[in-house]
Amino acid sequence: MYEFTEETRTLVDLVRRIVKDHQMPLERRKLRGEDLFVKDYIPGREAARQAGLWGLGLPEEFGGANLSLVDQLAVVEESKKCLTPILFGGEVSRDLLRLKGEQKARYLDPFLSDAKRPSFAFVEPEGGSDPRGHTATTAKEDGDGWVINGTKIWVSGYEDTEIVFVLARVGEEGAGGMSLFAVERGSPGLIEHGPMVMLGGARAVDRGSHYTAYKLVFENCRVDKLARIGGEGADFKETQSVVNLARLGQAAATLGVSQRCYEMMVDYAKNRVLFGSPLSEKQSIQSMIVNSWIEIQQNRLMMYTCAKKGDRGEDVRIETSLLKLVCTEMVNRVIDRAIQIHGGVGCTYEHPLAHFYDYYRMSRIWVGASEVHKYRVLARHLLA
Known part of the structure; x- marks a missing residue:
């Protein structure tokens, strides 16, 4: 059996109390058939934030809790015992932490402050679980920007996002020719299909009463130069x-x-x-x-x-x-x-x-x- 350190046990106890005080009442409401809304999750989310559980793995310089991987997983394990778990905030891909200047202001700061939430589009109709070998979506330089063409499926979290990060091929075949691109929802050439209702629950009504996913089609979807995350060194x-x-x-x-x-x-x-x-x-x-x-x-x-x-x-x-x-x-x-x-x-x-x-x-x-x-x-x- 795995035994936590005293510090990790204290952290787990803290999460358990937040779940008991804020999330279990929501679970009981859900089991009674009541509709839950995003606002219903705010008290538990704020309690976690006040307890320092914001951006669990983020460095302190970005306002995060800077937890070790062990502690992050301990927090997730405890919070997921509830049917209506804590919606922790400040979670961003660590790849975004290196962004500077205008890119940082556009694609990092809003997620750190919880003003926006990201979504990720990696999977393609022919690729399934193998985005490395089946990424047909392309991004080509054109003047002062990029033009993206392709299709992504099973995009989750899209119903309440404003920016979707898209994996696209920019060079020759192989993982080294791929990069992430930030595409704002509503961009010309971005066509939404969905939501597709899937198995799953514990969703707030105003985020879709069931687990949902989208299909996104990019038809000459133009983004500016700043939309490419990582530059020439970016890859799989x-x-x-x-x-x-x-x-x-x-x-x-x-x-x-x-x-x-x-x-x-x-x-x-x-x-x-x-x-x-x-x-x-x-x-x-x-x-x-x-x-x-x-x-x-x-x-x-x-x-x-x-x-x-x-x-x-x-x-x-x-x-x-x-x-x-x-x-x-x-x-x-x-x-x-x-x-x-x-x-x-x-x-x-x-x-x-x-x-x-x-x-x-x-x-x-x-x-x-x-x-x-x-x-x-x-x-x-x-x-x-």
Whole structure:
């Protein structure tokens, strides 16, 4: 079992109190069928900000909490145990931190202050989980700007964004010829298709009552020179760093949800009497509970060991791929066991399990499908 330091335990306790005071009441409202709005999440968001939980991984010079990777994941794990988690602010890609002057004012400062929220468009219709090998979107210099052509799909967070960061090819085939471009919503030549309603919940009504994604088509979409992020040295590594952090964050989220489901299993099994005895006395129920506990502990140990390596500056690309795979597969098994133990009550949307089941089924596809991690990342690494 992985044990936190005293400092990390204090941080986790702080997050737990904020979730209890501000987010769990929202969860109860959601389970009663009430609509939730962005304004309903503001008190918890502000409580987190007042507690110093703003820009969790950002350096202090940018107003961030400058937490270690271990502490960031601990915060995410604890906050995600709730169906209506804290919406932490000040989260930006670290690639934007090097921006200066007008670029900084346009593409960094608004996100740091929470005046704007970013969205990312990496995936293409033919690419799926392989943006490196299937980026057909191009950006070509034209006079005092760039012209972008191509199509992106599964763009999430777009319903309340003002700027979308687009991965486009600027040179020859290969990852080295790609860069990020900041495209403002409403730009001429940017055509929106959507929203597409997908599996998932815990969305505020004014952000879409369900998890949504968009398809974006760029037809001679013109942006100015400042829109290119990173200049001539930009390449796929910038995107990969975003993806690696997303995979770790996803692992932490699935562990938090798995722990919540495990605790619900134990509580229900102890108190539900069937055929004259508690469910907890049935061997099949014990097996489901024990197997869930083992998986959670194994994966937590692996995740925080990986985070420690990341804090030391070591290359953890393979570990993050493995974590994304095993943790998202795990959370689906754990939720399924929890629903099986709860029976019919676990299948209603008056219970958190049904919502978790909806939302985390997608986790096996987000940021690279399980099969991609098995056969494109891990197998390639092992057989190199």
